[in-house]
Amino acid sequence: MANKTRIRYLPGEAAAFSPEDALPDRSAIEWTDATWNPTTGCTRVSAGCDRCYAATLAGRLLKATYRSRLPVVNTPTNRRDPFALRIWPERLRVPGSWRKPRRVFVNSMSDLFHREVPEDFARQCFRAMLEVDRHVYQVLTKRPARAAKFVARHRGLFPEGLPAHIWIGTSVEDQSVDYRIRHLLAVPAAVRFLSCEPLIGPLDLGAFMNDGAGCDGLHWVIVGGESGIGARPMQAEWARKLRDQCRGAEVPFFFKQWGGRTPKAGGRALDGVMWDEYPGVGETN
Numbered sequence: 362m363a364n365k366t367r368i369r370y371l372p373g374e375a376a377a378f379s380p381e382d383a384l385p386d387r388s389a390i391e392w393t394d395a396t397w398n399p400t401t402g403c404t405r406v407s408a409g410c411d412r413c414y415a416a417t418l419a420g421r422l423l424k425a426t427y428r429s430r431l432p433v434v435n436t437p438t439n440r441r442d443p444f445a446l447r448i449w450p451e452r453l454r455v456p457g458s459w460r461k462p463r464r465v466f467v468n469s470m471s472d473l474f475h476r477e478v479p480e481d482f483a484r485q486c487f488r489a490m491l492e493v494d495r496h497v498y499q500v501l502t503k504r505p506a507r508a509a510k511f512v513a514r515h516r517g518l519f520p521e522g523l524p525a526h527i528w529i530g531t532s533v534e535d536q537s538v539d540y541r542i543r544h545l546l547a548v549p550a551a552v553r554f555l556s557c558e559p560l561i562g563p564l565d566l567g568a569f570m571n572d573g574a575g576c577d578g579l580h581w582v583i584v585g586g587e588s589g590i591g592a593r594p595m596q597a598e599w600a601r602k603l604r605d606q607c608r609g610a611e612v613p614f615f616f617k618q619w620g621g622r623t624p625k626a627g628g629r630a631l632d633g634v635m636w637d638e639y640p641g642v643g644e645t646n
């Protein structure tokens with residue numbers, strides 16, 4: 362994990378931040394530049410969560426930091442649980458402290474649309490993104506139905522949908538959860554993306570992309586295999602199918618990693634090619 366930070370803390374803030382989840386100026390995640398975690402903690406929703414790296418980090422490196430704050434649902438069990446949902450209002454100022462435009466992965470350690478995130482706090486997070494519009498925010502959720510409802514309820518904030526610098530994505534680990542794509546498509550946004558990581562089974566996007574006829578609903582697809590002890594291997598044909606469907610529909614394709622014992626174990630090349638494509642919308646430079 363990237364620990365090097367150039368960020369200056371406001372007085373009294375440093376103790377609330379840890380090197381990994383608070384202000385890493387550079388993220389180790391290939392498709393982003395930095396992570397921003399105004400909330401931390403989450404609960405499992407599907408098989409893609411089985412080896413959640415955020416839960417692992419929360420239980421080890423970040424345990425003391427997270428347990429120093431009261432959880433949103435303040436029960437004895439949650440106070441002991443470093444991965445219970447917590448909010449960090451002081452972090453709302455973080456994007457404004459980054460002068461250089463960057464891609465920002467919002468809530469790498471949580472899910473902004475978890476049911477325990479107070480509605481008003483989620484709204485404040487989006488206000489921060491709207492105000493500091495020099496960055497591109499990559500909001501990734503496994504709860505896109507809640508995201509669609511949130512954006513509909515707060516039309517005043519987003520009169521024309523999510524603007525080009527706020528991207529919204531959902532994780533799809535195999536075909537069994539492709540219903541998330543339909544929910545994602547209900548979010549009015551300039552950029553909607555899929556994170557197919559960890560890809561643990563076959564996934565056919567044919568219902569959402571028209572070969573040769575483009576795709577006006579999805580704007581970016583990330584694919585990656587699982588890593589860590591006991592990682593579930595990604596079959597090459599699963600990755601190739603997604604690459605070919607993206608190529609056919611002219612959707613940018615990003616191949617993050619094969620996975621394996623470590624994230625870098627299998628490298629990043631798919632059939633000898635590094636696929637590092639991004640949507641050409643709202644980009645930083």
Ligand code: SF4
Pocket residue numbers: 402403404405406407409410413414415416469470471472503
């Ligand atoms: S939704 Fe994401 S952060 Fe939450 S448990 Fe699943 S993998 Fe972890």
